[in-house]
Amino acid sequence: MSEAVIQIRNLSKIYRDFWGRKKVQALNSLSLDVNKGEIFGLLGPNGSGKTTTMKLLLGLLFPTDGEISILGKSASDVSKNEQIGYLPEESYLYRFLNAEETLDFYGRLFDISPAERRERTNALIERVGLQHARRRQLKEYSKGMTRRIGLAQALINNPDLVLLDEPTSGLDPLGTRDMKDMILKLRDEGKTVVMCSHLLADVQDVCDRIAILFNGELKELGTVDELLTEQDETQLLTSKLDAETIDELKAVLAKHNADVRSVTHPRNSLEDLFLKTVRTSQERPGQRYVPSAGDGDSAGGSPEPPAADAESN
Amino acid sequence: MTVQPVSFDLLDGLIQWLVVFAGFVATFTVVALATSIPLYGVSGPKRVISGAMRGLTDFVSISPRRVYAIAMLAFKESIRRKALLVFVVFAGLFMFAGWFMEGDAARPELHLTNLVAFVFLAMTWIVLPVVVLLSCWGLPEDIRLRSLHTVVTKPVRRNEIVLGRMLGFSAVGTLIIVLMAAVGYGWILRHVPKDVAMFCRVPVYGSISFLDRNGNPQEQGINVGDIVMTRSFIEGGSKATAIWHFPISHEVDELKIESRFEAFRTWKGNMDRSLRVRFTLVNDEKDLRVPLPAYEVNEFRYNEVLISRHQEITDEQTLKKSEVDLFKDLLVPFDPQNEVHRKLQGDASAGVLTVHAQCLDRGQYIGLSPGDCFLRLTDRSFAVGYIKATVGLWLECLLLVVIAVTASCFVKFPVAFILTSSIGVVGSFAYGFLLEIVSGKQKGGGAAESVYRLITHMNETTPLPENLFTKSIVAFDKPLVEGLGIVRYVIPDLSHYGTSEWLAKGFDVPWNGVLLPAMAVTFAYFLPCLLLGYFSLRLRELEAK
Ligand SMILES: Nc1ncnc2c1ncn2[C@@H]1O[C@H](COP(=O)(O)OP(=O)(O)O)[C@@H](O)[C@H]1O
Numbered sequence A: 001m002s003e004a005v006i007q008i009r010n011l012s013k014i015y016r017d018f019w020g021r022k023k024v025q026a027l028n029s030l031s032l033d034v035n036k037g038e039i040f041g042l043l044g045p046n047g048s049g050k051t052t053t054m055k056l057l058l059g060l061l062f063p064t065d066g067e068i069s070i071l072g073k074s075a076s077d078v079s080k081n082e083q084i085g086y087l088p089e090e091s092y093l094y095r096f097l098n099a100e101e102t103l104d105f106y107g108r109l110f111d112i113s114p115a116e117r118r119e120r121t122n123a124l125i126e127r128v129g130l131q132h133a134r135r136r137q138l139k140e141y142s143k144g145m146t147r148r149i150g151l152a153q154a155l156i157n158n159p160d161l162v163l164l165d166e167p168t169s170g171l172d173p174l175g176t177r178d179m180k181d182m183i184l185k186l187r188d189e190g191k192t193v194v195m196c197s198h199l200l201a202d203v204q205d206v207c208d209r210i211a212i213l214f215n216g217e218l219k220e221l222g223t224v225d226e227l228l229t230e231q232d233e234t235q236l237l238t239s240k241l242d243a244e245t246i247d248e249l250k251a252v253l254a255k256h257n258a259d260v261r262s263v264t265h266p267r268n269s270l271e272d273l274f275l276k277t278v279r280t281s282q283e284r285p286g287q288r289y290v291p292s293a294g295d296g297d298s299a300g301g302s303p304e305p306p307a308a309d310a311e312s313n
Numbered sequence B: 001m002t003v004q005p006v007s008f009d010l011l012d013g014l015i016q017w018l019v020v021f022a023g024f025v026a027t028f029t030v031v032a033l034a035t036s037i038p039l040y041g042v043s044g045p046k047r048v049i050s051g052a053m054r055g056l057t058d059f060v061s062i063s064p065r066r067v068y069a070i071a072m073l074a075f076k077e078s079i080r081r082k083a084l085l086v087f088v089v090f091a092g093l094f095m096f097a098g099w100f101m102e103g104d105a106a107r108p109e110l111h112l113t114n115l116v117a118f119v120f121l122a123m124t125w126i127v128l129p130v131v132v133l134l135s136c137w138g139l140p141e142d143i144r145l146r147s148l149h150t151v152v153t154k155p156v157r158r159n160e161i162v163l164g165r166m167l168g169f170s171a172v173g174t175l176i177i178v179l180m181a182a183v184g185y186g187w188i189l190r191h192v193p194k195d196v197a198m199f200c201r202v203p204v205y206g207s208i209s210f211l212d213r214n215g216n217p218q219e220q221g222i223n224v225g226d227i228v229m230t231r232s233f234i235e236g237g238s239k240a241t242a243i244w245h246f247p248i249s250h251e252v253d254e255l256k257i258e259s260r261f262e263a264f265r266t267w268k269g270n271m272d273r274s275l276r277v278r279f280t281l282v283n284d285e286k287d288l289r290v291p292l293p294a295y296e297v298n299e300f301r302y303n304e305v306l307i308s309r310h311q312e313i314t315d316e317q318t319l320k321k322s323e324v325d326l327f328k329d330l331l332v333p334f335d336p337q338n339e340v341h342r343k344l345q346g347d348a349s350a351g352v353l354t355v356h357a358q359c360l361d362r363g364q365y366i367g368l369s370p371g372d373c374f375l376r377l378t379d380r381s382f383a384v385g386y387i388k389a390t391v392g393l394w395l396e397c398l399l400l401v402v403i404a405v406t407a408s409c410f411v412k413f414p415v416a417f418i419l420t421s422s423i424g425v426v427g428s429f430a431y432g433f434l435l436e437i438v439s440g441k442q443k444g445g446g447a448a449e450s451v452y453r454l455i456t457h458m459n460e461t462t463p464l465p466e467n468l469f470t471k472s473i474v475a476f477d478k479p480l481v482e483g484l485g486i487v488r489y490v491i492p493d494l495s496h497y498g499t500s501e502w503l504a505k506g507f508d509v510p511w512n513g514v515l516l517p518a519m520a521v522t523f524a525y526f527l528p529c530l531l532l533g534y535f536s537l538r539l540r541e542l543e544a545k
């Protein structure tokens, strides 16, 4: 068992109104650990307490009950922030600053030399793909660009622990893919990542371990493989077979008492199709989808029929 | 016409500040400890103490780099929100204001007074509201939009946020004031009549005492029937005398006394000329009296009397003439035991000069207040006075920023704005009144009593009838008035910041009596406000509610 970066014990949070009356029980006795170097996913429907958990970890909210240890410090200890990067749910940034100024401002809040700060600013703007908009004020940014600069801002101090609240919300599939790749890269760099999301595909693609929250209670916790592998089924993927071969195979399987449940052609996900379409049109601009004569219901915008996609995970 | 500034004792002020500050800290600590027990049980006091210790470390480890970053952010925010547009309003005002400001040809120097007063009035009423608006708006908006969330998840201490905001908005205020002051100065130069000399008097005030018509010492002269006695009067053609003692710092070839006395005629007399006054330089120890030539009181302006260092006197008995030296023969050395000398403000290292003033017209009176007669040192340039007056406004702006930012750490924008403006208005216009109520000098009692008097049409000087009802009214008022006594320490006395009045009246802005206390008040508020704002931000969940 590797060392725990975050330890949460019996954490509860009750939101109260101005008069101290109970409004919402957002978290109920949550206990979990996040280990060093993993990507941990907090999964749950809207309002299940994911954001609340993150804010409690950061000391933005005060727990009603329970204990938090984050990087070995208490949540209210400001100095822990030196090693933490946080991407808020909506990118709560200053809309009157441009990308460079934003990174420069947040960089100044850390003990980084001016030269280093400039270097990191440039590198991060490049990393999140905002070179073209580096001098534009954030109020002109689209949602996706705001997410990107939000991520850059969270990485300005080269943190050991990154907390990402709905990192892919509002991003198009291309942006989502980029974001996921960037998250995976963070793990490769040895950082610990905690992300929360209600988008199941995102969590499935990147997370090592997940916790499922519902109504502030922990419902499920484990590695993605553990939780998702159907232990009593096996899937076989081959190149295209003709009907005879399939029958032959079925006979062999029947001999071994296996129960053949389905035989189909695999289908690509819409995500894969979309990504492929966009990439090819980037490579060959100007090419358009032309409906073939009398065939108005041809699927997709791809110039070629979809083939098996090597990029799918 | 002029009010002599009250000298400010920095050490005394500091001690008083420490006492009040310690009082508030002690009160907060006791309240915090007392409330922590029902909230957290026995561990409550421990939490309070460890919280206070953490506060201490936060203050010790303030980082100038982070404070600067936050200050620059507040500055940029204000500029990008077009705060400087107010400057356009200001400039626009000046393009047209000149049309309406016709001077009086007979009294051109009054025109300068009006111009100066107008420029500072415009600056005050444009800069202060704008800066207070910005300062009250920044933090609550930051909390509402949750942009503060991203900031506080960096290693920023909350006191750095408060301090940075204070500095940032102060920088905005400074920029606006500098720009406006420059425009205002140019405008004054353009509109001031050619024949008006622009300068600032540098007065040395003395202490005043009186002799009545029979030559007996008195604290005050005569009241000629004014309700508010700003001036004491002395009777002409009698022994009635006004006596000034002036501190003299060093020897010069010529002293200038400037005076502005009021004439009060009990009979017509000679209408072709004004009342006559004579100054006499006196050294009681050496029994030496040097009468200066009499002069006519110039009623609505001022008189200047030049005293050269060497004076000729004639002995009344022997008619022998002799020469006296102002500094060698007339000054008495400063004597710390002397009651009168001790009252003097200013440097008396060369000695103390005694000047007697008498009215020469029998049955007529001249009125004088302590500030009506002063030694006038070498004048300062108008520009220097203008800068000093601007500094006064600037200090007021800083104080309001400090208060506004602190208020905005607690409450939302509208409440913070109303709170800060109220403090500003009460502090500038009603602080004296507040003191009078608290000290019981104000007649008519507290809130309930004055309502009772209003309803029953009872004069405020009439004693209340003795019955249970009136007693309960007075009892009800007592805690209110005492509460005001505390408010008095919370609300700053902004009257110190009226620096432009001195300039408008042709005086240098006094350092000790005006600028120093203004600075002291600003600094006095800074630290407690920073502390309050810090604890508010730290103890609050920065959630938009
Ligand atoms: N500031 C707040 N005041 C009151 N209730 C809140 C506040 N923030 C969140 N909640 C409530 O707490 C619960 C959990 O919210 P949240 O943690 O934001 O959920 P999630 O991020 O999983 O969508 C919700 O019922 C939400 O309405």
Ligand SMILES: [Mg+2]
Pocket: A047, A050, A051, A052, A089
């Ligand atoms: Mg959320």
